[in-house]
Amino acid sequence: MQKFKMETYQNLVKDVGGVTAENLFMFLGKVQEAFGYVPREVVRDVAARTGFSETRIYGALTSYRDFKVRLECDD
Amino acid sequence: MKEVCLTIDGREVTVPEGTMILEAAKSVGIDIPNLCYDSRLKPAGTCRMCVVQIEGRPGLTISCNTPVAEGMEVCTDNDEIAAIRKTVLELLLSEHRVACTSCDKDGACKLQDYAYRYQANEGRFGLPERRPVKPNYATNNKAILYDPDRCILCGLCINYCEEVQKAEALTFGGRLGQLEVSTAFGIDLQESSCVLCGGCVEICPTGAMLDRAAIGKGREKDLTRTRTTCAYCGVGCQIDLNVNLKTNKIVRVTSEVGCIPNDGNLCVKGRFAMDFVASEKRLASPLIKRNGEFEKATWDEAINFIAERLTKIKTQNGPDSIAGLSSAKCTNEDNYIFQKFIRASIGTNNVDHCARLCHASTVAGLVRAFGSGAMTNSIDELKNAACIFVIGSNTSEAHPVIALNIKEAVAKNGAKLIVADPRQIDLVRFAELHLPQKPGTDVALINAMMNVIISEKLLDSDFINERTEGFDAMAEALKDFTPEKAEEITTVPAEKIRQAARIYAGALTASIVYSMGITQHTTGTDNVLSLANLSMLTGNVGKESTGVNPLRGQNNVQGACDLGALPNVYPGYQSVEDPQIRAKFEKAWAKELPPNKGLTVVEFFHAVETGDIKAIYIMGENPALSDPNLNRTRKALEMVDFLVVQDIFLSETAQYADVVLPSFCFAEKDGTFTNTERRVQRVRKAVTPPAGARNDWEIVCEVATKMGYQMQYDGAETIMNEIASITPIYGGISFDRIDSVGLQWPCTDKDHPGTKYLHKEKFTRGMGKFHPVEFKAPAESTDAKFPFVLSTGRQLYQFHTGTMTRKSAAINQVSPTGYVEIHIEDAGKLGIADGDSVEVVTRRGRVSTLAKVTRSIESGWLFMPFHFREGPANMLTIDALDPLAKIPEYKVCAAAIKKNS
Amino acid sequence: MKETKLLTRRVGKYEPLDLKGYEADGGLVALKRALAMGPESVIEEIKRAGLVGRGGAGFPTGPKWAMAAGEEQGPKYFICNAEEGELGTFKDKVLLDGDPWMVLEGILIAAYAIGAKQTYIYINGEYEQTIQLWEKLVVEARKAGFLGDGILGSKFSVNLQVVKGKGLYITGEEFALISSLETRRAASRLKPPYPTQKGLFGRPTVVNNVETIANVPVILANGVEAYRKLGVEGEPGTRLFSLSGAVKESGVYELEVGSGTLTEFIDEFGRGTSSGRPVKAVQPGGGTSALLARASLGCKLTTQAIRQAGSEIGTAGVIVYEEGSSAVDIVKGLLKFYGSESCGRCAPCRIGVVRMREIIEKVFQGEGTTEDLEQLRQIGKACVAASTCGMGQAFPLPVLSALELFPQDFEAVIENR
Secondary structure (H helix, E strand, O other), X not given: OOOOOHHHHHHHHHHOOXXXXXXXXXXXXXXXXXXXXXXXXXXXXXXXXXXXXHHHHHHHHOOOOOOOOOOOOOO | OOEEEEEEOOEEEEEEOOOEHHHHHHHOOOOOOOOOOOOOOOOOOOOOOOEEEEOOOOOOEEOOOOEOOOOOEEEOOOHHHHHHHHHHHHHHHOOOOOOHHHOOOOOOOHHHHHHHHOOOOOOOOOXXXXXXOOOOOOOOOOOEEEOHHHOOOOOHHHHHHHHHOOOOOOEEEOOOOOOEEEOHHHOOHHHOOOOOOOHHHHHOOOOOEEEHHHOOOOOHHHEEEEEEEOOOOOOOOEEEEEEEOOOOEEEEEEOOOOOOOOOOOOOHHHHHOOHHHHOOOXXXXXXXXXXXXXXXXXXXXXXXXXXXXXXXXXXXXXXXXXXXXXXXXXXXXXXXXXXHHHHHHHOOOOEEOOHHHHOHHHHHHHHHHOOOOOOOOOHHHHHHOOEEEEEOOOHHHHOHHHHHHHHHHHHHHOOXXXXXXXXXXXXXXXXXXXXXXXXXXXXXXXXXXXXXHHHXXXXXXXXXXXXXXXXXXXXXXXXXXXXHHHHHHHOOOHHHHHHHHHHHHHOOOEEEEEOHHHHOOOOHHHHHHHHHHHHHHOOOOOOOOOOEEEOOOOOOHHHHHHOOOOOOEXXXXXXXXXXXXXXXHHHHHOOOOOOOOOOOHHHHHHHHHOOOOOEEEEEOOOHHHHOOOHHHHHHHHHHOOEEEEEEOOOOOOHHHOOEEEEEOOHHHOOEEEXXXXXXXXXXXXXXXXXXXXXXXHHHHHHHHHHOOOOOOOOOHHHHHHHHHHHOHHHOOOOXXXXXXXXXXXXXXXXXXXXXXXXXXXXXOOEOEEOOOOOOOOOOOOOOOOOOEEEEEEOOOOOOOOOOOHHHOHHHHHHOOOOEEEEEHHHHHHOOXXXXXXXXXXXXXXXXXXXXXXXXXXXOOEEEEEOOOOOOOHHHOOOOOEOOOOOOEOOOOEEEEEEEOO | OOOOOOOOOOOOOOOOOXXXXXXXXXXXXXXXXXXXXXXXXXXXXXXXXXXXXXXXXXXXXXXXXXXXHHOOOOOOEEEXXXXXXXXXXXXXXXXXXXXXXXXXHXXXXXXXXXXXXXXXXXXXOOOHHHHHHXXXXXXXXXXXXXXXXXXHHOOOOEEEEEXXXXXXXHHHOHHHHHHHHOOOOOOOOOOOOOOOOOOHHHOOEEXXXXXXXXXXXXXXXXXXXXXXXXXXXXXXXXXXXXXXXXXXXXXXXXXXXXXXXXXXXXXXXXXXXXXXXXXXXXXXXXXOOOOEEHHHOOOEOOHHHHHHHOOOOOOOEEEEEEOOOOHHHHHHHHHHHHOOOOOOOOHHHHHHHHHHHHHHHHHHOOOOOHHXXXXXXXXXXXXXXXXXXXXXXXXXXXXXHHHHHOHHHHHHHHHOO
C-alpha cells in the first residue's frame, strides 16, 4: 500500500490502457489495492473520463465492503 | 396500441398493453398501497407494499412493475396480502425513529396513512430510539432538510433527481446499517450538482425531506392549498400555494403530479422563492416625492395628484408626450386595463412592455413568416420530437421545467438534441452535437445549415410547393453560404454544421427551441426569420412535435403582448393602423382612438432626451436595472418631468418616481396569465394583500376615471369577458372554461377546444413566407481596447432584476451576488483567479464584479447575468436596436476586463 | 455410488496455464466445432442438451442464450459468474483452478453464440490465487489467439476482463453483479426487464455460472446424445456437489444427476458425521435452502426429488448438521451471515433480515418468548413473499423450516429462561 500520488495514479490509468465505462469497476479495484482507498480526486477524474457522475461512483463505492472512500485511520 | 383486458378485484379493466397492474388499478380508482411509486419515474419497487395476488401464479407479485396480461385476474387486497403489508409497515416503523407528534408532514404522510389503514403496531419490533444527530449533506442548506431518522430509504428522492431532474446530486450511500441518502462524499447540497428544484422534498412519502423554511409554520390541517400559476418564467407551471390562514403566510409551494404543463415539476424559483410575498419591504402606502424625499400619502391624494399632473401634461404637450410601460409580470386583465387606459384615457399608442427587450424580434419575425408571433407548438410535444434544435436558449437555467421535457425526449424517447450555444450549457450533456457559435453569428450558422439541406436535397419539396412562397429567392441568397464560409464567421467547424443539418432535416419531426440568444440582437428579426426558413424548408412546422418555439421569459409576457401592451396593436394583435379595427375598438371603448402607432420602450427613454416624452407611467417594470445602457436609461428616468411607478417594492426604478403606488403581487390577485405555449391559465388569490396596497387594474381604473374616462369593473372575470368580446383569439376564453386546465389560443368561441399547435393546414397568413436573410455583423465589434465579446443573460437562481428572488434566503445562499464568466486561459493571461474582484468595461460604462473562471465559455467571450443591482450588467450593454423590432443587442458588445487591485 | 467425472475429468491433469496440455486432452474441439456450426446451431445444441443453470435458480441455458441473441443488434455482453458466495458452496473454484481452459472455452462459445464481443469473469475476491491464475490465463489466451480479434482465423472477436469481486454475497445475484460492473451500487434490480433484454449498460447480457458454462464444451465436444444419456428425464448431465458441515470428509464431488440419495452421498463421500452421531438435518442447496430433517434424506439427488422433500437443490451445496446441535444455533449462524448481506434495496429484506438476526440472538441468549418465534415466522414470510431478489426470498427458508421441523429446540431455550 502506498500514499496516494497523482503520478502513481496516472500510471495505473496507463496500465489499463485508459479508463472507460466498461473497465471502470475493475480499475477502481486496482486503485483501492494501490492506495487503500479511492480518493475524491480519483472519483472526479474517472467521472470526467467515463461520463458517470461523481455521485453515482461515490454511491457505488460505498456499497462495497472492500472499497473505502476515505483513508482509514489506525486509531 | 393494443388494448389488454383483465380483471382487478372482480372488475373488468381495459388498458393499453404494457401498463403496469398498479396503474391499471389506479385507472379505475383502485388504490394499491405504495410508498415508492411515482408516475414520472421508472418503478422503484423498493417498498414492496404494492404486492398483489395473481390467479395462477405462486405467491405475491409487486404490481408496480408487473405488466398486465390478457385475461389476468388480480386480487389487490385480502387477509394474506394485508398481513404482509402490515408486517412490512411494522418493519419500516421499526426504523422510523420519530413520532408523528412534532412532524411537519403530519397529515400528509403516506407512511402514517398506511400505518393507520393497516393498523400497524409501531412498537411491534421495539420502539427505536433517535440516533445521535450527525451532520449530513443538507445540514447547512437553507432550502432543504434531511432527517435520516424519518427516512424509509424508498429511493424516490434519488430517482427523481436522477431520472427527472437529471442532476444526479443524490445517491444511497453506505451499507446496511449505515445506509442513507447522501451526496457524493456527503458534500453540502449547495456544493453538489443539485439545482434546488425541491422535487426530492415533494416526492418524499414521509417527513424525511422537508422544506427547511416551512418547519413549524403549519401542518397539513393548518394549510389551505390554492392552485395558481407561477409568477416567474413563461413556462406557466401550476403551483399550489400552501397558506396558513392564521398567519397569512405561504408556508410551502407544492405542485400536483399530472398538472399541465409541468406535471408536478418545479424549479428553485417556483419552489423556494416565494418569500417576497410576505417581505417586510413590500410597499404598503402610496408615496409622493416632495423635495426629493418620499412621503406617505393617502390613495386619494396620490390618485388626484397623478390625474392632475397627467391631465396638465396632456393638455400642454399632447397625449403623445405621455408613455406607459405595462408589465409582463401582471395579469392579462391588468395589461388589458393598462393599455386601454393609455389608449382611451390618455389618447396615445405609446404603450409597451418588456417583451420589447426579449421577444419583439420573435413577433416581428414570425408574423412576417407565418402570420403569428407565438410559440407554434406545445411544451408537451417536445417529449415526442425526434430531433430538438436548441439555439440561443440556456433552457435548463431560464426555463428549467421545459428543459426537463427536452431531457426526457433524449433519455426516454431517443430524440437527437442539437445545441447551438456559445457556452457549454447544461443541455450540452444530453446533446448529440454542440455548435458553439460566436455570439451574433446565428444567421451564418442557420444559412449554412440550409445550404447543406438544399445541396444535399434533404428539403421537403411538397411542403415548400404546397404551403409556402418565396423559396426561390431565399434559395438563391443561400447559394454561396457554404459551411466553410460559415465556419469562418461562426468558428463552428463546417463538418459539424453539415451533421447538424443532416440530423435536423433527417428527423421525422424536428422542433426548434430558442430564446434570447436569438432575439436580443440588432439582427434579432433576421435570426428569427432564418429559423422560420429552416423549419419550412424541411416541413417542420404545422404538425405535432415540430415548429419554431420561442420560450418566453416572463410569466405573462405572452399575455401582455396578446392583450395589446404594444404600441402598434390592440389586444389580439389587431393593428392600430387599420381603420376598421380602430373603429371596432372606438365603439367598444366609447372613445376616439389615435391612428398612429406609438413609441417602443427604449425609444421612450430616447424621446425623453429630446423632450418629446414628458411623463411615463410604469406598472411593475424595472427599467433602471433591466434596460440596456443604464447610464442613459437612468438619466432619462431622472430627466422625465413626471414619473409614476406602480410596484410591489421600491425598486431601482421606483426611486426615480414622483409617485409610487403599492400594488398586489400575483399571490394576492385573481386573473389570468398566458404562458409561452399560448395557454391562458388562472391566477388565484391565496393570501390577503398588505393593507394599503391595491390591485393593479383597480389603481389604473381609478386614475383613468379621475382623468375623466370611466373605467369600472367588479372583478377580473368581468374584464376577461370584455377581452373575449373584442379579441378574436381569446374569444372562447372564460374563467369557467379554464378553471382546471388552461386553454391555448387561438380559441375563438365558446366551443373552440383551443389550439395545440399553430399553422396546421394553413399558415395564419395563408402561405408561409421564406425571407432571404443576409448575414450582418453585430453593432459593435471587438478591438484592441475592448477585446472581449460580452453576452448577458439569466441564471437559474435569479429572476430578472432580482426584486423577488433576492428576498429568498435559500436562493441567496447559492446565488449571493453577480459575476462574470471568463475562460480559464483568458483568466490566466490576465492574472485573474476564480472569485477575484474584476472590472468589466465597455464604451458605455464600467462594473465591478467577481470572476467566475470556467471552461464552459469559449476563450475571448465573457458572460454576465443581469440580475444584480450591485454589479449591473446593463451598465455595459449597448442600446443599439434591431431596425424592425427595436430590440436592443443585449447579447453582444465589446468589452475589456481587468483584475481590480 | 461413485463419481462421474465429466466436467472434472481434466482437473489436476495439466498445468493450469498449459494450453497444449489442455488441447492434448481433447480441449478446443468444442470451440472449433462451434465456430464451424454458426451461432444459431450452437444455441440449438445447448437447448437440445437440456442444460439448466447451476448457479441456484436453475434457468434453462439454451433459451436464455436465445433471448439475448434474439435482441436487436449492437453491443451484447457475456458474464461468467464466479462470485460463488453462497454458504456451503465451493465447487466452481475446482473448475476455475483445475481446468480453467475449459471454462474459458465455454465463455468463448457462449460469447460467440449470443454475439458478445466483451465478456467478463467476476471472481470471488477471496479466491486470490484463482484471480491471479485467470489474469495470467487471459495473457496466455491473448498470445495464443483465443482472445482478441479473429479467434482461430474466424471473424469472431472477443475480449475477457477478469474482475475481482468485492467481498459481497449479493454480487452473486445477477443484477447486483451487473450493477457492480456498471459501477453502480451492489444491489438487485426489478425484473422485467431481464438481463437478456437490458443487462450490462442497458444491453442484452447473459450471466452464467461457472459450472453451467463448463458444461458447454462438454456438450459440444461429445455431442448432445452422449450428454443426455447421463442424468434423469428433464435433468441431464452431472452436478458438482459441495459437501460440508458436520461430515468427516468435506469436498466437491461430481455426480450423475439422480445417481444416489442424500443419505448415501453423506455416508459414502462424507464418511458420515464428524462425531458419528446421526444426521440431524441437511441443507441440500446452500445456505438459503430449507432444512431437511433426517426422515427426508432418502430423496434422490435431483431437482424434483429434493423439491418434493421440501427444499431446493440450489447451488448443490450440501451442508450437514448432526444430532446434538440445536436448530437455534443453526439459525443463528445463518442469520449472522445473511444479516449483514442484504443490499438494502427493498424494505422487507433490508429491515427483516436485521430484525430476524436480533430476535434469534435474543432467543439464543435465553431471553426469547413464543411471541418472538411468531415474529420470526411473520417476518420470514413477509420477506419470502415480498422481497425483490433471490436472497430476500430465500434466506428465511431455513429459518422457517427449522421452526417447523425442530420446534422443541426453540422451546427448550425459551423454557430454560
